[in-house]
Amino acid sequence: xxxxxxxxxxxxxxxxxxxxxxxxxxxxxxxxxxxxxxxxxxxxxxxxxxxxxxxxxxxxxxxxxxxxxxxxxxxxxxxxxxxxxxxxxxxxxxxxxxxxxxxxxxxxxxxxxxxxxxxxxxxxxxxxxxxxxxxxxxxxxxxxxxxxxxxxxxxxxxxxxxxxxxxxxxxxxxxxxxxxxxxxxxxxxxxxxxxxxxxxxxxxxxxxxxxxxxxxxxxxxxxxxxxxxxxxxxxxxxxxxxxxxxxxxxxxxxxxxxxxxxxxxxxxxxxxxxxxxxxxxxxxxxxxxxxxxxxxxxxxxxxxxxxxxxxxxxxxxxxxxxxxxxxxxxxxxxxxxxxxxxxxxxxxxxxxxxxxxxxxxx
Amino acid sequence: xxxxxxxxxxxxxxxxxxxxxxxxxxxxxxxxxxxxxxxxxxxxxxxxxxxxxxxxxxxxxxxxxxxxxxxxxxxxxxxxxxxxxxxxxxxxxxxxxxxxxxxxxxxxxxxxxxxxxxxxxxxxxxxxxxxxxxxxxxxxxxxxxxxxxxxxx
Amino acid sequence: xxxxxxxxxxxxxxxxxxxxxxxxxxxxxxxxxxxxxxxxxxxxxxxxxxxxxxxxxxxxxxxxxxxxxxxxxxxxxxxxxxxxxxxxxxxxxxxxxxxxxxxxxxxxxxxxxxxxxxxxxxxxxxxxxxxxxxxxxxxxxxxxxxxxxxxxxxxxxxxxxxxxxxxxxxxxxxxxxxxxxxxxxxxxxxxxx
Numbered sequence: 001x002x003x004x005x006x007x008x009x010x011x012x013x014x015x016x017x018x019x020x021x022x023x024x025x026x027x028x029x030x031x032x033x034x035x036x037x038x039x040x041x042x043x044x045x046x047x048x049x050x051x052x053x054x055x056x057x058x059x060x061x062x063x064x065x066x067x068x069x070x071x072x073x074x075x076x077x078x079x080x081x082x083x084x085x086x087x088x089x090x091x092x093x094x095x096x097x098x099x100x101x102x103x104x105x106x107x108x109x110x111x112x113x114x115x116x117x118x119x120x121x122x123x124x125x126x127x128x129x130x131x132x133x134x135x136x137x138x139x140x141x142x143x144x145x146x147x148x149x150x151x152x153x154x155x156x157x158x159x160x161x162x163x164x165x166x167x168x169x170x171x172x173x174x175x176x177x178x179x180x181x182x183x184x185x186x187x188x189x190x191x192x193x194x195x196x197x198x199x200x201x202x203x204x205x206x207x208x209x210x211x212x213x214x215x216x217x218x219x220x221x222x223x224x225x226x227x228x229x230x231x232x233x234x235x236x237x238x239x240x241x242x243x244x245x246x247x248x249x250x251x252x253x254x255x256x257x258x259x260x261x262x263x264x265x266x267x268x269x270x271x272x273x274x275x276x277x278x279x280x281x282x283x284x285x286x287x288x289x290x291x292x293x294x295x296x297x298x299x300x301x302x303x304x305x306x307x308x309x310x311x312x313x314x315x316x317x318x319x320x321x322x323x324x325x326x327x328x329x330x331x332x333x334x335x336x337x338x339x340x341x342x343x344x345x346x347x348x349x350x351x352x353x354x355x356x357x358x359x360x361x362x
Numbered sequence: 363x364x365x366x367x368x369x370x371x372x373x374x375x376x377x378x379x380x381x382x383x384x385x386x387x388x389x390x391x392x393x394x395x396x397x398x399x400x401x402x403x404x405x406x407x408x409x410x411x412x413x414x415x416x417x418x419x420x421x422x423x424x425x426x427x428x429x430x431x432x433x434x435x436x437x438x439x440x441x442x443x444x445x446x447x448x449x450x451x452x453x454x455x456x457x458x459x460x461x462x463x464x465x466x467x468x469x470x471x472x473x474x475x476x477x478x479x480x481x482x483x484x485x486x487x488x489x490x491x492x493x494x495x496x497x498x499x500x501x502x503x504x505x506x507x508x509x510x511x512x513x514x515x
Numbered sequence: 516x517x518x519x520x521x522x523x524x525x526x527x528x529x530x531x532x533x534x535x536x537x538x539x540x541x542x543x544x545x546x547x548x549x550x551x552x553x554x555x556x557x558x559x560x561x562x563x564x565x566x567x568x569x570x571x572x573x574x575x576x577x578x579x580x581x582x583x584x585x586x587x588x589x590x591x592x593x594x595x596x597x598x599x600x601x602x603x604x605x606x607x608x609x610x611x612x613x614x615x616x617x618x619x620x621x622x623x624x625x626x627x628x629x630x631x632x633x634x635x636x637x638x639x640x641x642x643x644x645x646x647x648x649x650x651x652x653x654x655x656x657x658x659x660x661x662x663x664x665x666x667x668x669x670x671x672x673x674x675x676x677x678x679x680x681x682x683x684x685x686x687x688x689x690x691x692x693x694x695x696x697x698x699x700x701x702x703x704x705x706x707x708x
Contacts (some may be wrong), residue, residue, distance in 0.1 A: 054429060086578060091414065091415045094418075096421050149496070172423065173419075195426055244383065265475070272420050439525070
């Protein structure tokens with residue numbers, strides 16, 4: 001039971017002022033601008049956009065500044081802001097086949113048509129601290145240029161598709177469920193699961209995905225394709241009678257190819273896991289596709305091994321870090337009355353126990 | 363006062379609305395510093411909201427909700443009765459109002475001038491930005507070799 | 516579709532949506548919290564035959580996720596275009612409506628409207644009933660939000676008694692006339708006089 005407490009107004013006000021001073025840090029050091037965070041801490045911005053479920057790099061950068069770099073707090077700020085905005089509508093589904101890719105790799109086909117493009121990646125770096133970055137104002141290396149491939153780059157899994165070696169997704173245009181508008185109901189459709197995972201906590205999704213690799217609901221995943229780039233977003237405008245582009249978003253898409261020996265209803269073939277996340281967020285996108293695939297055990301006729309990543313309720317009800325931190329952190333707030341009643345109870349039990357013990361000894 | 367001209371080709375309009383939506387607000391303001399003396403009636407005040415972006419399951423299956431993006435919209439009417447709409451990415455009300463005004467004026471005899479002074483520079487700069495990004499990405503294209511190991515010989 | 520979008524359908528929205536919709540929302544909340552107490556709202560200038568109050572409620576409460584049913588005369592091109600432009604609400608048959616607007620006789624039979632489910636009683640329709648007169652006299656109301664008794668002109672007291680009998684299911688209603696609005700949630704009892 002919750003019992004309200006009053007008071008502490010001045011202390012709270014002073015705490016907020018102290019927070020503001022600590023946020024600023026040493027005033028001898030120049031203040032960070034939101035634009036600096038947006039441009040130079042872009043992967044943090046991307047994570048806040050993905051988990052905050054709102055694509056707006058300036059807002060995400062502001063949230064990171066306000067939250068002093070606490071990304072879950074920043075996600076919370078974005079979620080809270082989002083609720084104040086009217087929603088004009090839903091876009092047409094984005095066409096990731098038409099993505100302007102700045103990165104596109106495959107772990108399954110080295111000679112993928114369209115080529116493998118490494119893009120701005122940490123892969124193949126030596127993970128040695130670069131002390132030159134500690135010295136400001138150094139010259140940047142100038143990236144090389146080459147002629148790009150003309151036209152859209154097709155999805156690599158579409159080549160497996162031609163041989164009938166991989167399952168195909170049934171296209172459709174039904175309105176998908178939206179967990180930000182309707183309470184989650186289980187069992188959840190795949191569309192709802194994907195929405196929950198793409199906005200879920202990166203650490204949680206990563207750990208679940210890792211657990212499947214270590215054997216808790218193993219699905220033998222390969223990254224068929226990972227691509228990062230921008231796609232256009234189109235919205236149907238009723239008053240115009242046609243769809244217009246309202247902007248573009250950066251996305252990371254991961255398609256895993258999973259070994260599948262067949263079941264009573266399906267022939268041996270490859271199956272797929274899918275990840276699609278706002279921004280350059282490839283760890284999350286890969287993890288998402290592994291968790292998506294693990295959750296599909298039922299529809300593919302696989303065995304339930306009792307693995308956490310196969311447990312839809314466990315995954316979906318615990319993926320959201322704002323929900324999780326809200327419930328977790330509230331236990332530090334005043335619970336004086338609750339605790340008083342527990343104190344009373346324990347005292348009473350001890351008193352009863354003490355009263356009974358001499359009798360038992362006799 | 364501008365006169366309305368022949369009916370606008372929807373495909374043409376779709377393209378220029380996209381260019382205006384993707385334009386950087388500061389750049390659009392530079393290319394169109396003062397609002398021409400049109401005194402438009404604002405039918406829908408510039409309003410900040412969101413659009414839910416959908417993806418497709420497995421890139422080709424049914425839709426799912428990926429997350430929202432911020433969008434600002436505006437609708438206005440010129441004195442001649444021509445209506446301009448805008449839905450632009452981000453939270454700039456100024457951007458939405460300017461884009462709606464260009465959309466309206468593009469349906470009048472001002473179209474050729476605006477196409478030359480505003481839309482073409484925006485489209486060109488966007489194409490240049492995209493090309494530059496694609497060229498840098500292309501330079502990171504890799505050819506992997508699989509090495510033949512002894513036991514495979 | 517585009518042909519219906521005349522100056523009439525595009526005009527008549529809020530001039531200052533955040534303020535006007537917040538005020539109207541507060542008035543709508545008060546109307547539902549104090550059944551029978553008449554509130555005055557405004558800001559919208561909808562095409563005929565919709566009242567200012569009904570138009571303001573729709574601009575405030577409806578959006579792309581709340582299907583709207585237009586009953587009788589309200590189902591006209593001008594209003595269809597106006598609601599689509601200003602709210603993006605899908606226009607639907609009575610059975611699928613979250614909001615339904617029209618005169619009482621046009622809204623009948625009421626059995627068509629959603630009354631919620633035991634798990635989700637909120638998944639019920641809200642009727643916006645356009646009234647020829649709306650005054651604090653006539654039927655006697657009692658229940659949550661009413662200190663003692665309230666009086667309100669009702670189109671058909673028996674229909675609201677039957678609706679209250681479904682509680683916690685049932686539809687909710689706003690009664691509108693000009694710029695006046697009163698709430699009649701399903702929790703309100705209509706007493707025998």
